[in-house]
Amino acid sequence: MTINKKIILKNNPVGVPKETDFEIAESIIPEISENEILTKTIHLSLDPYIRGVITGRHIYSEKVNIGDTIVGRTVGEVITSDHHDYNKGDIVVCSNGWQEYGVTNGEGVRKLDPSSAPLSTALGILGMPGLTAYAGLLVYGEPKENDLIVVSAASGPVGCMVGQIAQIYGAKAVGIAGTNEKCETVINKFGFLDCINYKTENLEQRIKEICPNGIDVYFDNVGGETLNIMTRNLAMYARIVLCGFMTQYNLETPPPGPNLGPIVGSRASIKGVVVYDHYDKQEDFISLATGWLKEGKIKYIEDEVFGLEKAPSHFCKLMRGENHGKTIVTMEQ
Amino acid sequence: MTINKKIILKNNPVGVPKETDFEIAESIIPEISENEILTKTIHLSLDPYIRGVITGRHIYSEKVNIGDTIVGRTVGEVITSDHHDYNKGDIVVCSNGWQEYGVTNGEGVRKLDPSSAPLSTALGILGMPGLTAYAGLLVYGEPKENDLIVVSAASGPVGCMVGQIAQIYGAKAVGIAGTNEKCETVINKFGFLDCINYKTENLEQRIKEICPNGIDVYFDNVGGETLNIMTRNLAMYARIVLCGFMTQYNLETPPPGPNLGPIVGSRASIKGVVVYDHYDKQEDFISLATGWLKEGKIKYIEDEVFGLEKAPSHFCKLMRGENHGKTIVTMEQ
Numbered sequence: 001m002t003i004n005k006k007i008i009l010k011n012n013p014v015g016v017p018k019e020t021d022f023e024i025a026e027s028i029i030p031e032i033s034e035n036e037i038l039t040k041t042i043h044l045s046l047d048p049y050i051r052g053v054i055t056g057r058h059i060y061s062e063k064v065n066i067g068d069t070i071v072g073r074t075v076g077e078v079i080t081s082d083h084h085d086y087n088k089g090d091i092v093v094c095s096n097g098w099q100e101y102g103v104t105n106g107e108g109v110r111k112l113d114p115s116s117a118p119l120s121t122a123l124g125i126l127g128m129p130g131l132t133a134y135a136g137l138l139v140y141g142e143p144k145e146n147d148l149i150v151v152s153a154a155s156g157p158v159g160c161m162v163g164q165i166a167q168i169y170g171a172k173a174v175g176i177a178g179t180n181e182k183c184e185t186v187i188n189k190f191g192f193l194d195c196i197n198y199k200t201e202n203l204e205q206r207i208k209e210i211c212p213n214g215i216d217v218y219f220d221n222v223g224g225e226t227l228n229i230m231t232r233n234l235a236m237y238a239r240i241v242l243c244g245f246m247t248q249y250n251l252e253t254p255p256p257g258p259n260l261g262p263i264v265g266s267r268a269s270i271k272g273v274v275v276y277d278h279y280d281k282q283e284d285f286i287s288l289a290t291g292w293l294k295e296g297k298i299k300y301i302e303d304e305v306f307g308l309e310k311a312p313s314h315f316c317k318l319m320r321g322e323n324h325g326k327t328i329v330t331m332e333q
Numbered sequence: 334m335t336i337n338k339k340i341i342l343k344n345n346p347v348g349v350p351k352e353t354d355f356e357i358a359e360s361i362i363p364e365i366s367e368n369e370i371l372t373k374t375i376h377l378s379l380d381p382y383i384r385g386v387i388t389g390r391h392i393y394s395e396k397v398n399i400g401d402t403i404v405g406r407t408v409g410e411v412i413t414s415d416h417h418d419y420n421k422g423d424i425v426v427c428s429n430g431w432q433e434y435g436v437t438n439g440e441g442v443r444k445l446d447p448s449s450a451p452l453s454t455a456l457g458i459l460g461m462p463g464l465t466a467y468a469g470l471l472v473y474g475e476p477k478e479n480d481l482i483v484v485s486a487a488s489g490p491v492g493c494m495v496g497q498i499a500q501i502y503g504a505k506a507v508g509i510a511g512t513n514e515k516c517e518t519v520i521n522k523f524g525f526l527d528c529i530n531y532k533t534e535n536l537e538q539r540i541k542e543i544c545p546n547g548i549d550v551y552f553d554n555v556g557g558e559t560l561n562i563m564t565r566n567l568a569m570y571a572r573i574v575l576c577g578f579m580t581q582y583n584l585e586t587p588p589p590g591p592n593l594g595p596i597v598g599s600r601a602s603i604k605g606v607v608v609y610d611h612y613d614k615q616e617d618f619i620s621l622a623t624g625w626l627k628e629g630k631i632k633y634i635e636d637e638v639f640g641l642e643k644a645p646s647h648f649c650k651l652m653r654g655e656n657h658g659k660t661i662v663t664m665e666q
Contacts (some may be wrong), residue, residue: 223593223594227593228589242593242596242597243597245593245594248592248594254592254594255589255592256561256588256589256590256591256592257589257590257591257592257593258589258590258593259581259587259588259589259590260556260560260575260578260590260591260603260605261556261578261581261587263575263603263604263605264575264576264605264606264607265392265605265607267604267605267607267610268605269602269603269604270593270596270602270603270604271596271600271602271603272593272596272597272598272599272600272601273597274597274598274600277600
């Protein structure tokens with residue numbers, strides 16, 4: 001079998017992407033050259049940043065044009081190798097995108113130990129989203145014992161790690177999410193103090209009740225009105241960590257942001273986290289977090305579907321905020 | 334003569350204040366009690382923050398109610414004293430507000446040496462606005478040799494000091510102001526590299542021309558669209574110092590702020606400066622800045638009128654951005 005099934009961009013999405021913006025295509029499995037490896041995808045990670053890449057708005061990736069394979073991080077098995085670091089049968093994290101097979105020269109590839117944790121976690125809580133949470137919280141959030149850390153998109157892989165790491169460091173976590181099911185998971189599975197359903201509850205009133213002395217750290221994955229409300233409810237010397245802007249990935253033009261007047265009053269600081277700046281911490285993070293996972297100190301949930309052809313609908317579900325946990329496509333073997 | 338002329342609030346201003354929102358009133362010159370001093374105002378400082386106090390939006394001052402004397406920093410001469418630190422004839426900085434005489438227990442009062450600098454500078458470049466510029470720029474802006482520092486309201490007492498101190502520390506200053514006359518002063522008198530008239534020029538285009546590698550520090554005195562444009566034109570690791578929000582002091586509800594997406598891309602940080610946090614630096618600042626003034630390294634301009642009855646119209650002019658330099662009311666003696 002020499003066919004490589006893949007998902008390509010059919011139309012530039014307008015607003016929230018639709019399944020019909022994508023289509024299945026086939027190509028020949030590529031041959032490797034010197035120092036390259038061919039991997040067969042096992043798990044594909046669907047992440048919000050992919051929307052920005054499709055639009056050409058992502059800083060570190062070139063726009064996906066019509067006819068191009070959609071990008072994405074993957075866990076794959078090495079099928080053939082001409083690279084001295086990798087052997088047939090090795091399991092690696094790589095960036096095959098939305099296709100069955102991919103070739104890489106090893107750049108950005110990382111070998112996995114299948115015995116240390118479930119493979120798909122390398123795309124979620126032990127992968128890029130986990131490192132984002134770890135670096136963003138510890139470097140910019142600077143959580144202290146008993147600090148109140150509020151995080152939006154709290155049931156997602158970044159959000160759940162922010163709240164769980166905060167608790168490991170002695171702080172208290174409060175989540176914001178968009179369904180009661182998500183809120184229950186955030187409280188019962190991830191151990192947050194509380195979780196607010198921003199769609200059905202009065203977010204500002206509930207924040208004032210839960211955090212009467214203000215928020216010490218707001219870890220923002222969404223932007224928009226949620227960010228605006230949090231800026232008005234900060235404790236003195238609070239830290240806002242800007243991580244994601246889920247409310248605006250599907251908009252054509254960037255909307256206004258929060259009024260910054262309250263930032264001055266609370267002497268808060270605002271910093272953005274870009275995970276690519278923090279790969280020097282990856283080894284420490286994975287070693288720590290793998291331990292936490294084994295000890296049961298961190299938990300995770302995945303929203304998994306089977307079969308590459310499900311990637312478009314599963315991605316659209318993520319874009320509508322209807323996923324419950326880290327969005328994973330597992331290939332049918 | 335025992336009459337104390339003063340200006341009181343007649344109406345709560347809606348939008349930009351009008352002269353008719355204020356009226357002249359008279360009272361008896363107050364008597365001092367134990368440990369108090371009576372001062373006669375020489376100079377009255379008009380500052381944008383007063384607008385916030387009138388609305389009740391200022392964090393550190395109680396709202397000015399109808400019938401109350403308008404607040405403000407003043408330079409005055411001690412007329413009678415029962416305070417061991419002050420003698421008749423001493424010149425002090427105090428907060429008499431918009432009136433001829435005031436009584437104080439010495440809190441927040443500072444004695445001036447009339448030989449060291451013109452008295453009115455204690456309300457401007459050597460006073461609260463100067464300290465704001467000094468602390469905000471050096472503590473949060475962290476200017477480095479050859480950094481490009483952009484400052485809005487550049488001809489005002491904060492703005493002109495930010496740009497001049499930046500130059501003393503080896504950085505380059507670029508101003509933003511609202512008239513050609515202001516821009517000429519900023520360049521020719523204060524030595525800025527350039528100054529953009531945001532009302533007649535394309536601000537974003539000009540910033541891109543003057544700062545092709547981005548802005549290292551943006552010292553913001555205005556908020557609004559200017560702040561939004563600057564966030565899109567930052568150098569890597571830029572610092573935004575939030576100091577004033579002139580665009581919104583006269584609005585009933587706080588407008589949205591800048592989109593914060595670009596902050597993440599440029600790894601910028603945002604901090605607010607509140608001058609009250611930095612009075613520990615006042616002595617150093619005054620000593621340094623008095624030296625700079627004597628050596629001709631810093632210059633200043635004042636928009637001075639004579640007579641307390643001119644305070645309302647002069648304040649309204651400031652609120653419309655039509656002042657040219659630090660707004661001072663000098664009493665007729």
